[in-house]
Amino acid sequence: MKHPYAKVAAAIAGVLALAATSVAAPAVFNVDREFYPFYPSLIKWNKSPAEFTPPADCGGCHEKQFREWNGSVHQLAFLDPVYQGELNKAVKAVGHEVTRQCEGCHSAAGMVTGEIKGSGLAGLSPMALGGVSCDICHSISDTTHWQTPSHEPENGSMILSPGLSGKGGTDLVKRGPWKPSADCGGGFHKCEESSLHQQADLCASCHQVYHYDAHFPLEATYLEWKHGPYAQKSILCQDCHMVDTATFKRTADEFRKPERGEYHHYFNGANYLLYYLAGAAAERTGDRELVASLKEKYQMAVEHLKSAAALEMTPVYRAGQLSELKVRVKNIRAGHNLPTSLTNVRQMWLEITAKDEKGKVVLASGAVQKDGTLPENTRIFNSDGMGKDFHFAVDPWVVTAFSRHDTIPPHGYKDVFYGMNGAKGAKKVTVEVKLRYRQADQKVAEALLAAVPKDMNLKEIYGLEKVPQLPVVDMTMERQTFQVRK
Secondary structure (H helix, E strand, O other), rough: OOOOOOOOOOOOOOHHHHHHHHHHOOOOOOOOOOOOOEEEOOOEEEEOOOOOOOOHHHOOOOOHHHHOOOOOOOOOOOOOOOHHHHHHHHHHHOOHHHHHHHHHHOOHHHHHHEEEOOOOOOOOHHHHHHHOOOOHHEEEEEEHHHHHHOOOOOOOOOEEEEEEOOOOEEEEEEEEOOOOOOOOOOOOOEEOHHHHHHHHHHHHOOOOOEEOOOOOOEEEEHHHHHOOOHHHHHOOOOHHHHOOOHHHHHHHHHHHOOHHOOOOOOOOOOOOOHHHHHHHHHHHHOOHHHHHHHHHHHHHHHHHHHHHHHEEEEEEEEOOOOEEEEEEEEEEOOOEEEOOOOHHHHHHHEEEEEEEEEEEEEEOOOOOOOOOOOOOOOEEEEEEEOOOOOOOOOOOOOOOOEEEOOOEEEOOOOEEEEOOOHHOOOOOOEEEEEEEOOOOOOHHHHHHHHOOOOOOOOHHHOOOOOOOOOOOOEEEEEEEEEOOEO
């Protein structure tokens, strides 16, 4: 006969065995540090005697492409004072080993060669300062998207192969989307046709930014595209961001790919703030050609934003009385969500004003306040980040989840309802609604620009005595008049 406590002992043993099994279970995000020697950057570098080529050298033969790239967000990726402020804060908070993740995409050559050792620009070569330069994109030979800890593109999961070594020596090899001509490279480098350069996977490496340890997607632009209608129609990142504004609109509206001659090295999107700051710097140096280029790129970015969304207003009546106003915000042209990228910093919001027939304001929301901040009742489309303790967080090295994620998918919409009780007693109301956008919350931008490294003097470079109110773009606007009694 078994001891009366035998069953209890067996049950306890089973629980302990289960606990031991759970402790020994493999991690959700396994990291092969031999495979990824620059971790948390997931770049791989096929190192050889072939050196990276500075962008000015490329411009000697590819003048048109160099002129388009110069002043682009790719060229400015490492020079961006907002990025440098964030990088400087991150180095102090979590150390340079972690911030290599950021450097891997903002200056891949500078990171893999070990030239960049933290924030700041002093003493760096033109190659490191060149950010996402010609030789970075055209040296990509493959990706490791499937091997990453998340098994998705993240944090620069690309392979850089600027050249190949063989018995005959070392050759520079540059890759592009088209079959090369017989004289391609002019004897300076060899040319290879690359199917990768005709895919969105090329862009995915750096436009999927995950937390360095928790592998939470802080930026998921590629996945937003991949899970939407533009991917289904084979419209890629390049088809909207490497073309002029008219071609972008046609591509987005008709799902028709651009012709070969319509592609340019603009890499234009919504980051007009970077063009705005760079334009101020170019003015101070007297580079008239660059000033003109940046003004053009600034306008292109603004036009991208103004083309991306649409508004609809619908009155809601109850018992014959205007009760609510429904505002529908539609993403009509962006191949990814609106907004995208670092959505816990970006701000896209509604500003609404309703007046009765006498001009009295009966509803107001979303107007920028004197200090540049938005009122608490503003209807805003972005995300709220939180850290491991589930408390609100902004810094990307802290954010491991979103407590609120409110963005609009491609060809999707969000409805917002505004109560109209203030209109009682009026005969009609005229409503004006604007969809507005800026790169960041005013206070966040002030904090980042205040944190730039010492060798980036904002007054000397940009003429900034203090951080001004961030420029705001009105993406679209609607005005309608409604009867209060139906």
